[in-house]
Amino acid sequence: MNIAIAGGTGLIGTALTHHFTSQGHQVFILTRTPQEQKGNVNYIQWLMPGSKPEEKLPPLDALINLAGDSIGSGRWTQQKKERILNSRLSATSAAISLLEQLERKPSVFINASAIGVYGHSFTETFTEDHADDGKGNFLKDVVIYWENEAKKAELLDIRTVFPRLGLVLDQQGGALPKMLLPYRFFAGGNLGTGNQWYSWVHIDDVVRMFEFAIQKQQIHGAMNVTAPHPVKMKEMGQVISSILKRPHWLPVPSLALKIVLGEMSSLLLEGQRVLPEKALRHGYQFTYPTVNKALVQILKKQ
Template identity: 50%
Template sequence: MKVAIAGGSGFIGKHLTRYFLNKGHDVFILTRSEKTSSEKRLHYVKWLSDSATPLASLEGIDAVINLAGKSINSLWTEKTKMDIFSSRISSTKAIYSIIDGLQKKPSVFINASAVGFYGTSIDQTFTEDSIEAGKDFLAKTVDAWEKEAAKIGELHVRTVIIRIGIVFGHEGALPSLALPYKLFAGGKLGTGQQWVSWIHVKDLIALIDHTIHTSEISGPINATAPSPVKMNQLGKTIGKIIHRPHWLPAPSFALKTLLGEMSIMVLEGQKVIPMKALQHHFHFVYPTLDEALSDILKKQMKSS
């Protein structure tokens, strides 16, 4: 199989690349700069520049995965918000142009999205049947991104929108969440009652592969574990696994002062259930928080 990945150098992209290479597939990373690889099955394809000619390299591709977009993990100035939004729309438009120009279309296009689509809530439960987008900046950004990605379906390519929760692995959000505990300063963030819909990075990668090979899956699919938790439980579980106290709270007003509008990412959340993944018989290796964090944090403790 030949797989093209936009955003292949990020946290998820690197895991996905390694996964497909280990399976013996050819991986084509879309990149803005000239790169070469010593790995026989890893190819770099220049795009998003006047001199780029990606079509020649991508003819015959089987699956296209779009993970491209500016990181949301930086203070949200008006310029940053504009970059977060425009980077997602422009990269998706570019992928549309590439797929439109291919003589043989890929069998599937998978566009990253986020559970932020649903907005935030303490008491609601969201599945793929929840069709109304939220009203905050992240929800509006994700909604626009998904609508742009859905246009690729008009090219008669099966299109999947994978709404990703907080991804736990050795990179990403977990090291930042665990650091205060390692310093004996961990505790409740805000009220602690906000929902965290999460997924182990290995399950996320396996779900993307499952989606590629399950032709019945199209449209949105939630990439979250089947057991979302509240923030207070997440903190207590981190403390328990690394043998640190859960005692020093970070009040909401302090986090809002420190992070500004970006504080929504830790102070508010949504309870999301992966209904479509379960209906299509996807097996989660790490369905519970204890299993997921034990796998990651205990390995980190052994290596440190």
């Protein structure tokens, strides 16, 4: 297959690129700063004046858009929040424009999304069929705008999938290395009450679920990319403690996190219990269904 990836140099994009090229597929990274071709990895300039990726791409089987400013780096100042939203909207708009200009359209457009669309709850369980209650917070509003922009691909008769990503566990980046740091210094413990839900997913299952979405033509619209067994924060912390043989004892009060991180503290203090109902219904089988199995695999490699 020929697969184009926007945002292909980040955590998920790098993992997808490695997976697809190891299977012999050609990957085309859409980037502002192209490099020389490396094996099956090709770099195509886009989002720059005069760049015309539609003239340099071969017929594509899939276009994946992962581009957007990181939500987990830096305080959410007003400028940062604008970058988070506008970077996603502008990249998705550019992806739609590219699709419009391609003479032969790919069969599927996969535009990254997030479980933040469900809002926060200590008690509810969310699936793709959840009816929106209309009550928004910053992340929920971002995802709604983001998905609505991506839905324009459907007007081009292209199957469109929104993988709603949960907390991605990987040793190379994302939230996990930051979560591990206190335990390595014997200072791990609950963040806030510890009762907030973490709907997590191992990076290997993220990659395979994206591939699953490409292959399964029956899948369209939202697809939760989370493991089937979400856990509360305190349970995840206790698993980390057990594997690393470090104590889970020193709580960090909610107020302290709010003072240090501001509004971004909601990523750690609030959560939602999200189930991957659509993937399971279509026959996806998880490599890492439980957080213990996922963290043993990741931490034993370090």
